[in-house]
Amino acid sequence: xxxxxxxxxxxxxxxxxxxxxxxxxxxxxxxxxxxxxxxxxxxxxxxxxxxxxxxxxxxxxxxxxxxxxxxxxxxxxxxxxxxxxxxxxxx
Amino acid sequence: xxxxxxxxxxxxxxxxxxxxxxxxxxxxxxxxxxxxxxxxxxxxxxxxxxxxxxxxxxxxxxxxxxxxxxxxxxxxxxxxxxxxxxxxxxxxxxxxxxxxxxxxxxxxxxxxxxxxxxxxxxxxxxxxxxxxxxxxxxxxxxxxxxxxxxxxxxxxxxxxxxxxxxxxxxxxxxxxxxxxxxxxxxxxxxxxxxxxxxxxxxxxxxxxxxxxxxxxxxxxxxxxxxxxxxxxxxxxxxxxxxxxxxxxxxxxxxxxxxxxxxxxxxxxxxxxxxxxxxx
Numbered sequence: 001x002x003x004x005x006x007x008x009x010x011x012x013x014x015x016x017x018x019x020x021x022x023x024x025x026x027x028x029x030x031x032x033x034x035x036x037x038x039x040x041x042x043x044x045x046x047x048x049x050x051x052x053x054x055x056x057x058x059x060x061x062x063x064x065x066x067x068x069x070x071x072x073x074x075x076x077x078x079x080x081x082x083x084x085x086x087x088x089x090x091x
Numbered sequence: 092x093x094x095x096x097x098x099x100x101x102x103x104x105x106x107x108x109x110x111x112x113x114x115x116x117x118x119x120x121x122x123x124x125x126x127x128x129x130x131x132x133x134x135x136x137x138x139x140x141x142x143x144x145x146x147x148x149x150x151x152x153x154x155x156x157x158x159x160x161x162x163x164x165x166x167x168x169x170x171x172x173x174x175x176x177x178x179x180x181x182x183x184x185x186x187x188x189x190x191x192x193x194x195x196x197x198x199x200x201x202x203x204x205x206x207x208x209x210x211x212x213x214x215x216x217x218x219x220x221x222x223x224x225x226x227x228x229x230x231x232x233x234x235x236x237x238x239x240x241x242x243x244x245x246x247x248x249x250x251x252x253x254x255x256x257x258x259x260x261x262x263x264x265x266x267x268x269x270x271x272x273x274x275x276x277x278x279x280x281x282x283x284x285x286x287x288x289x290x291x292x293x294x295x296x297x298x299x300x301x302x303x304x305x306x307x308x309x310x311x312x313x314x315x316x317x318x319x320x321x322x323x324x325x326x327x328x329x330x331x332x333x334x335x336x337x338x339x340x341x342x343x344x345x346x347x348x349x350x351x352x353x354x355x356x357x358x359x360x361x362x363x364x365x366x367x368x369x370x
Contacts, residue, residue: 038351083218
């Protein structure tokens with residue numbers, strides 16, 4: 001088996017440096033950008049930034065905190081019920 | 092860099108280095124935040140055992156204790172999130188983490204709190220079936236490292252990330268079985284350390300020695316590595332969990348770090364650097 005050397009999608013005269021994790025294109029060092037440990041090409045990075053910038057995380061915070069508050073409210077009651085049930089099984 | 096990125100042995104090897112680099116002061120932060128939670132759990136279980144069949148009549152008292160356990164869980168979640176971040180920073184930089192480990196992103200913290208509460212409620216619902224402890228051991232630890240893979244708070248994404256990480260069956264089963272073996276060893280070591288402390292303190296004498304001797308008595312005179320008193324057994328379990336936890340969290344952080352390396356192709360770059368001897 002012969003390993004084929006890939007060249008950059010945008011600059012065919014340059015050797016490939018990384019693979020974009022979204023579109024799977026091979027890109028050179030100049031075209032690749034590492035974000036949170038993952039390589040992206042410029043258009044995919046721009047798309048990613050655009051989508052992450054338009055959605056406000058406030059709703060997510062409210063939802064998650066409400067869910068956490070609900071779990072916090074029912075958790076102690078469930079724990080007592082379950083522990084009592086377990087204790088009875090030992091008796 | 093190991094050829095097999097997800098070999099449990101390779102992960103445990105790197106875990107040792109990660110714990111060594113983050114031990115001071117982040118292990119202290121983790122223990123300071125986790126010890127109150129573990130002691131509250133011990134007290135809650137001890138109260139249930141002490142009340143016996145009368146436990147349902149004291150449901151108000153037990154619920155207030157359970158509420159304290161849940162409140163202290165939030166503190167423990169913060170400590171664990173900081174420790175996991177310190178481990179990740181140490182892995183990325185190759186040296187110890189600075190004060191930036193305290194700056195846990197809000198989304199990570201909120202997702203960690205939510206995930207930890209989901210696991211705690213699932214545990215509370217299923218503890219009477221006995222199977223919940225081994226089944227929930229992995230997701231309970233993965234909550235904090237899965238939060239690192241999220242960018243914004245969400246109800247489904249943190250749980251999906253836990254599922255994705257658990258799909259690495261080889262690494263997860265290897266780590267789980269290693270820590271399952273480590274747990275009883277840590278338990279026995281903790282109990283023997285308490286007995287050694289009692290033996291050393293016995294030279295001082297005093298009235299309280301009889302009580303401590305009774306509390307730390309073994310289950311049988313011929314079998315001195317297991318405690319006979321339920322409260323001591325609970326404290327030894329809590330102690331063993333405190334000893335194991337930093338290594339467990341660090342191992343899971345290494346696992347997530349390696350997953351990131353695989354996704355970014357950085358593992359191949361590092362392997363190439365090792366092969367060519369480049370600096």
